[in-house]
Amino acid sequence: MALFRSSKPRVSRSVDLRRTSAPVEIVRNLVGNRHGLVRVGIGLLAVVILTLFVEGWSPPFRFRDGQVYENGVTARIDFEVPLELETEQRRKDREDEVPFEFDHDPAPMRNLPARLRNSLEHIATSKSIDEVPVDTRAAFGLVSAAASSAGNGSAKSYETLRKAVAGMGAGNDLRVEEILAEFEEFVEPLRRTGVLDPRDLEQHEIRENDTVVVVGADGSREIVTPSQVVISSMVEDAGPLGRNWATAEKLLPIRAQLERWLVSQVPITLRYDEDATNAARRAARESVTPVTESVLRGDELVEPGTPIDADTIRKLREEHRAVQAASPLWKAVTRTVVVAGLLLVLAGLNGYYIARNEPGIVRDVLRLCGFVSTVVLAILLGRLLSADPWRAEVIALTAAVMVLAIAYNQVLAAITAFSLVLVVSLSTIAQFEQFVVLMAVCATAVIGLGRVSSRTTIIKVGFAMAIVYVVVSAGTTALHTSLPAEVQLGRLVEALRGAGWCILAGYLVAGSLPFIESAFGVVTDISLLEMSDLSHPLLRELVQRAPGTYNHSMTVATIGEAAADRIGANGLLVRVGAYFHDVGKMLKPEYFIENTTAGQGNRHDELAPAMSTLIIIGHVKDGVELARRHNLPQRLVDFVEQHHGTTLVEYFYRQAAKRAGQDTDHKTDAEEASFRYPGPRPQSKETAVMMLADVVESASRTLDEPTPKRIESLVHDLTMKRLLDGQFDESPLTLNELQVIEESLVKSLIGIYHGRIKYPEQRTA
Numbered sequence: 001m002a003l004f005r006s007s008k009p010r011v012s013r014s015v016d017l018r019r020t021s022a023p024v025e026i027v028r029n030l031v032g033n034r035h036g037l038v039r040v041g042i043g044l045l046a047v048v049i050l051t052l053f054v055e056g057w058s059p060p061f062r063f064r065d066g067q068v069y070e071n072g073v074t075a076r077i078d079f080e081v082p083l084e085l086e087t088e089q090r091r092k093d094r095e096d097e098v099p100f101e102f103d104h105d106p107a108p109m110r111n112l113p114a115r116l117r118n119s120l121e122h123i124a125t126s127k128s129i130d131e132v133p134v135d136t137r138a139a140f141g142l143v144s145a146a147a148s149s150a151g152n153g154s155a156k157s158y159e160t161l162r163k164a165v166a167g168m169g170a171g172n173d174l175r176v177e178e179i180l181a182e183f184e185e186f187v188e189p190l191r192r193t194g195v196l197d198p199r200d201l202e203q204h205e206i207r208e209n210d211t212v213v214v215v216g217a218d219g220s221r222e223i224v225t226p227s228q229v230v231i232s233s234m235v236e237d238a239g240p241l242g243r244n245w246a247t248a249e250k251l252l253p254i255r256a257q258l259e260r261w262l263v264s265q266v267p268i269t270l271r272y273d274e275d276a277t278n279a280a281r282r283a284a285r286e287s288v289t290p291v292t293e294s295v296l297r298g299d300e301l302v303e304p305g306t307p308i309d310a311d312t313i314r315k316l317r318e319e320h321r322a323v324q325a326a327s328p329l330w331k332a333v334t335r336t337v338v339v340a341g342l343l344l345v346l347a348g349l350n351g352y353y354i355a356r357n358e359p360g361i362v363r364d365v366l367r368l369c370g371f372v373s374t375v376v377l378a379i380l381l382g383r384l385l386s387a388d389p390w391r392a393e394v395i396a397l398t399a400a401v402m403v404l405a406i407a408y409n410q411v412l413a414a415i416t417a418f419s420l421v422l423v424v425s426l427s428t429i430a431q432f433e434q435f436v437v438l439m440a441v442c443a444t445a446v447i448g449l450g451r452v453s454s455r456t457t458i459i460k461v462g463f464a465m466a467i468v469y470v471v472v473s474a475g476t477t478a479l480h481t482s483l484p485a486e487v488q489l490g491r492l493v494e495a496l497r498g499a500g501w502c503i504l505a506g507y508l509v510a511g512s513l514p515f516i517e518s519a520f521g522v523v524t525d526i527s528l529l530e531m532s533d534l535s536h537p538l539l540r541e542l543v544q545r546a547p548g549t550y551n552h553s554m555t556v557a558t559i560g561e562a563a564a565d566r567i568g569a570n571g572l573l574v575r576v577g578a579y580f581h582d583v584g585k586m587l588k589p590e591y592f593i594e595n596t597t598a599g600q601g602n603r604h605d606e607l608a609p610a611m612s613t614l615i616i617i618g619h620v621k622d623g624v625e626l627a628r629r630h631n632l633p634q635r636l637v638d639f640v641e642q643h644h645g646t647t648l649v650e651y652f653y654r655q656a657a658k659r660a661g662q663d664t665d666h667k668t669d670a671e672e673a674s675f676r677y678p679g680p681r682p683q684s685k686e687t688a689v690m691m692l693a694d695v696v697e698s699a700s701r702t703l704d705e706p707t708p709k710r711i712e713s714l715v716h717d718l719t720m721k722r723l724l725d726g727q728f729d730e731s732p733l734t735l736n737e738l739q740v741i742e743e744s745l746v747k748s749l750i751g752i753y754h755g756r757i758k759y760p761e762q763r764t765a
Contacts, residue, residue, distance in 0.1 A: 058324055060426070063308055067429075075298060082291070100204060101277045102194070115265060140261050210225075212270075231262060231266050295319070357411070360683065371404075383427055394438060394465075437498070441468055459507060459510050463503060474492065474495060477492070537630065561578075563741045567741060576636065585623075613653070645682055646677055681728070681730045682728065688728055696745050699714055706753040
């Protein structure tokens with residue numbers, strides 16, 4: 001056991017990224033091969049995308065509604081501030097001045113005299129009002145004789161009409177022609193301007209004081225009012241037809257009847273041209289010069305100690321745009337290069353840590369892309385949500401940090417959180433107080449997510465972040481004792497809103513947990529608890545087909561969980577992984593010793609050592625296929641693949657070596673590589689614990705008298721054998737942790753075999 005007291009920090013012999021201590025060596029490993037260049041390219045692409053997202057060529061607009069600057073803010077340049085309300089009012093006025101356009105088709109007016117002739121002939125040839133056709137009576141406003149006797153004037157109107165057209169149709173055509181000729185001149189305004197449907201006035205909200213443009217077939221345009229093109233108004237005294245009554249001697253006696261006839265018989269010739277009207281209105285709006293307010297350099301934009309309001313924000317934004325427009329191109333290029341360089345430094349530092357301490361992310365391109373995408377998306381959403389009125393950048397940052405803490409680990413999440421908060425703070429309002437608050441909240445998220453035993457854990461972390469947000473915000477505000485009370489109250493309200501965003505982030509992550517697990521290939525304690533149910537279909541099949549293997553798995557789960565908990569690893573993950581690690585044995589259970597009974601023959605006696613080895617090793621591949629067929633997460637599949645690592649199947653290797661020594665024809669059958677499991681070796685602390693728990697539990701069953709001393713010696717020998725065989729080279733285990741694991745396994749096995757130990761008095765009996 002003295003070996004375990006070594007000060008060596010990590011059990012590792014392989015030459016990988018974690019073992020390399022110098023950054024230069026890590027860079028050489030990355031760029032020295034094609035796969036490394038792909039990973040470097042992903043990082044460089046992320047830097048380019050972030051440079052675009054943060055608008056590296058332009059300083060951020062750092063002002064927000066409600067902020068207070070003790071020294072105020074003055075204009076750095078002369079500029080114009082658009083007055084949007086005044087400009088919009090002018091545009092609206094100019095738009096209202098645009099007349100409604102109607103297309104005029106005078107063709108329907110041509111047969112109007114002929115229609116009047118027919119109506120008058122009906123009157124002239126009738127002997128009584130009842131003989132007049134119904135449509136003609138309706139056109140002149142006449143009713144039947146029975147109704148006219150009631151005193152409604154129809155009889156009098158009828159007689160007036162008959163007198164005016166007396167003799168019509170009996171050879172007195174001269175009088176009729178005179179009436180129609182005068183009618184032709186009388187209705188000339190109708191042909192010129194046309195007639196509009198009164199319903200169009202309501203539909204298009206045309207008011208009495210609006211103007212209408214009548215567009216003729218020849219392209220002529222005449223501006224009129226609605227009353228000049230609505231027939232009911234045209235026949236009035238002030239209308240274009242009403243003014244003609246004074247010169248219409250032949251028509252004047254039947255004015256009342258003719259007015260009724262015109263109102264009912266004149267066709268609609270004007271059709272509303274919506275496209276032309278809208279085009280004219282757009283042109284009118286665009287012709288309005290924006291109203292602006294001039295601001296000179298040195299003018300005070302924000303008064304000292306006064307909160308910024310929406311109007312001030314508008315002025316500050318215009319000043320920001322004016323400054324950018326006046327800046328030379330070389331300044332924008334220089335700033336872009338500097339921002340890209342800073343992002344490259346951050347990416348390099350984070351990449352160095354990941355390459356050295358999280359090689360699993362670097363090896364798997366998909367995992368690396370997932371990590372980079374999370375960082376880029378968090379910065380993008382953080383910048384978008386930081387704008388007024390949301391001021392909710394904390395949602396994107398804390399959600400990303402919680403996802404990274406769940407998917408990877410707390411240290412990586414904390415380091416990434418620093419980079420995220422730094423980039424978002426510098427690219428938004430660039431205030432130290434903002435950086436302190438966001439960093440404190442992200443640190444709270446990281447600390448609270450060491451283990452996710454339930455969704456309630458994430459929600460509790462959300463409330464903890466809310467409390468920290470309020471406390472730290474209040475603390476930074478209290479440092480500015482010169483701020484007026486109303487300003488401090490406004491900051492408290494802002495802090496409460498930020499606390500609400502923190503709680504919302506907790507609920508969002510808790511609700512998205514299944515998607516997070518699927519996207520990042522992680523397994524939380526919540527999922528592990530669900531899969532620890534022994535009624536899982538795969539476990540039910542295992543207990544039916546290979547009961548010995550099932551019992552072995554349950555024992556390994558118990559002692560492995562205890563050992564993992566002792567070193568701070570995920571004991572629940574080890575327990576569930578142990579349940580499934582040997583499921584591949586159910587396909588050929590009779591070839592594994594734990595599934596055989598006393599007196600039952602050994603199937604391997606009939607097989608060559610090489611064939612027996614293939615069957616034994618095959619349970620790993622079979623187990624992986626079964627696990628994936630039952631949609632077990634990759635973290636559990638790792639236990640199936642890695643619980644034997646690349647260890648040697650010693651029993652059959654020795655048999656093969658013995659046969660090779662006796663028969664030179666079988667010499668090639670004893671190559672050690674053919675008798676080793678395909679691996680990979682354990683990649684995590686949990687799978688390393690699983691390997692040891694599996695082998696010591698199996699070996700302890702062979703002890704005739706499992707005394708504490710024998711158990712301790714067995715566990716130590718097996719542990720050292722795995723260590724010296726390099727099985728822990730790719731896991732993050734330290735020698736101190738390996739010692740703790742050994743002690744835990746010994747203690748657990750002694751507890752299991754306690755009832756079987758024979759005491760001295762029993763031995764002598």
